[in-house]
Amino acid sequence: MTIRKATIEDCELIATIGKTTFLETYLVNTPKAAVEAFIEKAFAMDTLTKELRNPAIHYYIIYHSTKVAGYSKIELNIPNQNIDAAQITKLDRFYVLKEFHGQNVGAQLFNHTIVASKKLQQHGIWLYVWIENKRAINFYTKNNFKVVGYYDFVLSETRSNPNDVLYLEY
Structure with missing residues (x-):
């Protein structure tokens, strides 16, 4: 497996992975219109371009053999109440395509992301995780994250999902 930092040229790739994994996760019991409203905004080319130009935002893309398997996105120095x-770093996105689940891709990407955050003089990392996403919750708690709060994640004007706030200090 190889991991590299994303560049502006990766916008379309990031959007494709983001849309795919977001749909796989949330369409299970969230109205399609709410999921599509979020996707349209979060994975728009202008949004991604702006993020990739921001020195406080880092995307890392992981490859399994020669196939793209997922990516992570961190934002530096983002406080949480x-x-x-x-x-502290906000782990804003951590997406691994379903076909790569169970192949150690998530663990490798996670370790790389934590090392990158530490190298950037961060002292911990936090994230929001949907309380229905048991696979993700298990992954993060296995990696020593602690639940420190609650957040109502707004998907669209008509839908929000309950999330836990998880934190790992280092």
Whole structure:
């Protein structure tokens, strides 16, 4: 497996992976219109281009052999009201395509993301995770994240999903 930092040229690739994994996760019991409204905004080319130009936002793409398997997105120095610490990273996206589940892709990408955050002088990492996403919750708690709060994640004007706030100090 190889992991590299994403560039502006990766916008379309990031959008494709993001849309695919978001649909796989949320369409299970979220109205399609709400999921599509979020996707349209979050994975728009202008949004991704702006993020990839921001020095405080880092995307990392993982390949399994020669196939793209997923990506992570971190934002540096993003505080959270539930965490009393400075210089912490928000893990904003952590997406692994379903066909690569169970192949150690998530663990490798996670470890790379944590090392990158530490190298950037961060002292912890936090994220929101949908309370229905048991696979993700198990992954994060197995990697020593602790539930520190609750967040109502707004998908669209008519839909929000309950999320836990998880935190890992280092």
